[in-house]
Amino acid sequence: MGYFDNKGHKRATCNQCGKSFKSIYLHWSKSQTCDNPNSIPYHRFALFSGGHDSLVSTHYSMQNGLAECVVHLDTNTGIDENQEYVESVCEEYGWPLKIYTARMTLKEFALEFGFPKAPAHSWAYRYFKERSLFHVARDSHKNHQHMYTGVRRDESARRMKNVDDTKEEHTWTWHAPIADWTKKDCNDYIEAHDLPRNDVVKNIHRSGECYCGAFAHRDEELIDLAANYPDHAEWLLGVEKSVQEVRGTDDDTCWWGSQNVEEQRLDELKKDEDSRIPMLCQQCGITFDDV
Numbered sequence: 001m002g003y004f005d006n007k008g009h010k011r012a013t014c015n016q017c018g019k020s021f022k023s024i025y026l027h028w029s030k031s032q033t034c035d036n037p038n039s040i041p042y043h044r045f046a047l048f049s050g051g052h053d054s055l056v057s058t059h060y061s062m063q064n065g066l067a068e069c070v071v072h073l074d075t076n077t078g079i080d081e082n083q084e085y086v087e088s089v090c091e092e093y094g095w096p097l098k099i100y101t102a103r104m105t106l107k108e109f110a111l112e113f114g115f116p117k118a119p120a121h122s123w124a125y126r127y128f129k130e131r132s133l134f135h136v137a138r139d140s141h142k143n144h145q146h147m148y149t150g151v152r153r154d155e156s157a158r159r160m161k162n163v164d165d166t167k168e169e170h171t172w173t174w175h176a177p178i179a180d181w182t183k184k185d186c187n188d189y190i191e192a193h194d195l196p197r198n199d200v201v202k203n204i205h206r207s208g209e210c211y212c213g214a215f216a217h218r219d220e221e222l223i224d225l226a227a228n229y230p231d232h233a234e235w236l237l238g239v240e241k242s243v244q245e246v247r248g249t250d251d252d253t254c255w256w257g258s259q260n261v262e263e264q265r266l267d268e269l270k271k272d273e274d275s276r277i278p279m280l281c282q283q284c285g286i287t288f289d290d291v
Helices: 024-030 052-063 080-093 106-113 118-139 157-162 183-192 199-204 218-228 230-247 263-271
Strands: 002-004 010-013 044-047 069-074 097-101 145-148 166-169 172-175
Touching (some): 044 052, 052 080, 052 145, 052 183, 069 080, 080 097, 097 118, 106 118, 118 145
Parallel strands (some): 044 069, 044 145, 145 172
Antiparallel strands (some): 002 010, 166 172
């Protein structure tokens, strides 16, 4: 269990030898008698977000012996049903699954940095995903890991330029086994192998794994959430309200999902608290009062 000593330094006690250490993982790595209780006997991992591209790459990697274990990164911001889907798929196919949860919450991040917009996405990625990947690497019994992902070049112009089939980073190698696949290729693969689709993707057209909001449009995504996962919409607005009580409302980063919101709309939000919720979806007629 972790604690702070009288100098404010964080320490942890090893349950095996009973001694306390500033870096418990360094102790486990050097000790001849105490082992990392979180150690996993794998070094090739399929990263499964819950999205359909991720489903395809995970199935392809696991069925073809490229990966040994599935890893799901719980960002602390995602929809519960999405993680439940990941768990059910892994159980159905008998794949070993390890879930790593981000140590920082969205509220903690936003209180310190504000809600991320596109330029700060790398910071959000670092706190909500990359640090968990370091924990995967730490717990792996090998010195080098291989991570298999579902990124594809034709997803966007940005990814067309940046996706590599393999890429070295930190202590692991990234692999993109479906980098050159089209959306049709993925759908054909799902149908050919009768893979179970994610209801979250059907409902909101994304996996719902991460709601840091860096690339979000608050009005559109809050409407989708209110219609399909109202508890999550309420949670996001609750986090936003808590952050604004500390940071105020003047800065754009005090509003979740403000990246693609027009300046006029942001001015409305800042002037009138009742404008914080997009009340009506013109296509489906759903209001927040209906859900």
